[in-house]
Amino acid sequence: MIRALKWSLAALLVAVVAGSIYEQIGERRDRQLLPQIGRSVDIGGRSLNIFCSGNGRPAVIFDSGNNSPGYAWSNIQPEVAKLTRACWFDRAGYGWSDPGPFPTTSAASSKDLHELLHRAAIPAPYIFVGHSLGGLNARVYNGMYPTDLAGMVLVDAAHEDEPRRAPPAMLGRTVSRIWWRPIWIVGHAARRVGLLRLLRSRVTLPIDPSARTREEIVQALRLQPKTIATQFDPSLPDSYAEAERAGGFGDRPLIVLTRGRVSMPPNPTEVDRQLAAYEQVWQHEIQPKLAGLSTRGRQVIVAESGHDIPDEAPEAVLAAVRKMLADVRGNEPQTASGGATKH
Numbered sequence: 001m002i003r004a005l006k007w008s009l010a011a012l013l014v015a016v017v018a019g020s021i022y023e024q025i026g027e028r029r030d031r032q033l034l035p036q037i038g039r040s041v042d043i044g045g046r047s048l049n050i051f052c053s054g055n056g057r058p059a060v061i062f063d064s065g066n067n068s069p070g071y072a073w074s075n076i077q078p079e080v081a082k083l084t085r086a087c088w089f090d091r092a093g094y095g096w097s098d099p100g101p102f103p104t105t106s107a108a109s110s111k112d113l114h115e116l117l118h119r120a121a122i123p124a125p126y127i128f129v130g131h132s133l134g135g136l137n138a139r140v141y142n143g144m145y146p147t148d149l150a151g152m153v154l155v156d157a158a159h160e161d162e163p164r165r166a167p168p169a170m171l172g173r174t175v176s177r178i179w180w181r182p183i184w185i186v187g188h189a190a191r192r193v194g195l196l197r198l199l200r201s202r203v204t205l206p207i208d209p210s211a212r213t214r215e216e217i218v219q220a221l222r223l224q225p226k227t228i229a230t231q232f233d234p235s236l237p238d239s240y241a242e243a244e245r246a247g248g249f250g251d252r253p254l255i256v257l258t259r260g261r262v263s264m265p266p267n268p269t270e271v272d273r274q275l276a277a278y279e280q281v282w283q284h285e286i287q288p289k290l291a292g293l294s295t296r297g298r299q300v301i302v303a304e305s306g307h308d309i310p311d312e313a314p315e316a317v318l319a320a321v322r323k324m325l326a327d328v329r330g331n332e333p334q335t336a337s338g339g340a341t342k343h
Contacts, residue, residue: 019193023225026197033205034220036096037071038089043115049096050089050120054081058127058150058328060321061117062088065132067231069095069221073129074214076314080321089116093230095221102184103235106133106140107242113137114145125150127324129317131310133158136243139293143246150328151253153320154290155309160240161286167274180234187232196225253327254294255320258287260303296327 038051051070052059060080062073070088080086091109092100100112117126127150130138135157142149163171175183190196203220206212221227262279265272283301291297300320305313 016193019195019198021194023192023194023197026194026225030224033203034096034217035209037074038096039120040096041116041120043112043119046092046098046100048089048092048098048112048116050087050116051077052085052087052120052122053078054083054085056084057123058125058325059085059087059122060127060129060325061113061122062086063113063128063130063134063137064088064091064094065134067222067227068131069218069227071095071214071221072218073310076310076317076321079318083322083325085122087122089113093226095227099188099226099230102181102233103238104230104233105235105242106137106239107144109137110141110144113141114148117148124148127151127153127321127328129153129155129321130157131155132307133239135290136239139243139246140239142249143242149249149252151324152249153255153257153317153324155257155317155320156259156287156307157256157290158240158243159286159290160244161289163237163240165278165281165286167271167278169271169275170278174237175234184233187229191225191229194225196228200225200228248292249294249297251295253324254291254297255324256287256291256297256299257309257316257320258283258299258301259306259309260301261306263306 036049038049040047040049049070062070062077064070064072070090073088077086077088090097092098092104092112100108117124125148128138128141130136130152132155135154136159138152138154138157142152187196200223203223205216205220259279260283262276264276268276288299291299300316302309302313302316305316310317
C-alpha cells in the first residue's frame with residue numbers, strides 16, 4: 001500500500017509538471033496567435049491592457065459585459081474616436097490583461113480601472129459606456145470616484161433587482177459564500193496545470209490576421225484559459241450589493257439604453273410566458289430605476305435589439321455617446337429629459 005501510494009503521488013507530480021509545461025506552451029502560442037492590441041500598463045505588480053485612439057475631452061471609456069474582452073467594442077470605439085479620445089480596456093483576466101486576485105467584484109474592477117486610467121495618463125473626467133456587467137461596474141466606480149465622471153451611458157446594464165425578480169429559468173445556481181474562494185482556487189489551479197486548456201472548446205482562427213472577423217477574435221479571447229478561470233468566481237451577489245449602495249449621479253447626464261425585442265415562439269411554454277412577462281418588467285420597471293439615478297436621466301428603448309445592443313444596434317450606442325458628448329460639452333440645453341423613448 002505504501003509503495004502504491006508513493007507511485008500514485010509520483011504520477012500526480014509528473015502530471016502536474018507536464019500539465020504546467022503544456023499550459024505555458026499554450027500561453028506562448030496564444031500570444032503568437034493573438035498579438036496584443038493595445039498596451040500593457042502596470043497597476044502594481046500586474047498589468048491591464050488598454051487601447052485608446054482619437055483626441056479630445058472628455059475621454060469615453062468602454063466597459064464590456066460579462067465574459068467579454070474590451071475588444072468587443074472595436075466596432076464602436078473607432079467611430080467615437082473621430083469625436084474625442086476613446087478607450088476600451090480589458091478587465092483582469094480578460095483579453096490581454098493579467099488575472100487578478102479574488103474576488104473580482106465590481107469594486108475590485110473599479111479600483112483596477114481607476115489605477116489604470118491614472119497610470120495611463122488619461123485625465124478625468126470621463127464618459128463611461130458600460131454594457132451589462134460593465135454598467136454595474138460603472139455605477140460602483142461612480143460611487144467610489146464620483147468626481148471622475150462627467151456622464152454615463154448604460155447599455156442594457158445589469159441591476160440588483162435581477163435576482164429578486166427574474167424567473168428561475170434566467171437565474172444560475174447560487175452557492176454558499178463559504179465555497180466562493182475554494183471554487184475560485186479550483187478554477188485557477190485547473191488553469192495552471194493545463195486542465196482548462198485541455199477541456200475547452202477548440203479555437204479556430206484564420207492564419208492570416210487580415211482574414212479574421214471581430215467576432216472570431218472576441219470568441220478566441222473568451223476561450224483563453226485565464227478568462228475561463230476568471231469565471232470561477234461566484235461573487236456576483238457582492239457586486240449587486242455594491243451597486244445598490246453606490247448612490248446616484250446627481251445632475252450629471254445619464255442615458256439608459258434598454259433592449260426592446262421580445263420573442264415568443266409559436267407554441268409558448270409556461271417558461272416562455274414567464275420570460276416574456278419579465279421582459280416587460282425589465283423594460284418598464286427595472287431599467288427606469290437606472291434612469292432615475294440622475295435628475296437628467298433618460299431611458300431609450302431600442303425596439304429591435306436584444307441584450308447585445310453593441311452588436312445588434314451599434315448605431316443606438318453611437319447616438320447616445322454623441323448626445324452625451326454634446327450635453328457634457330455644453331452644446332445643448334442642460335435640462336432634464338426623463339421618461340422613456342423608442343429608438
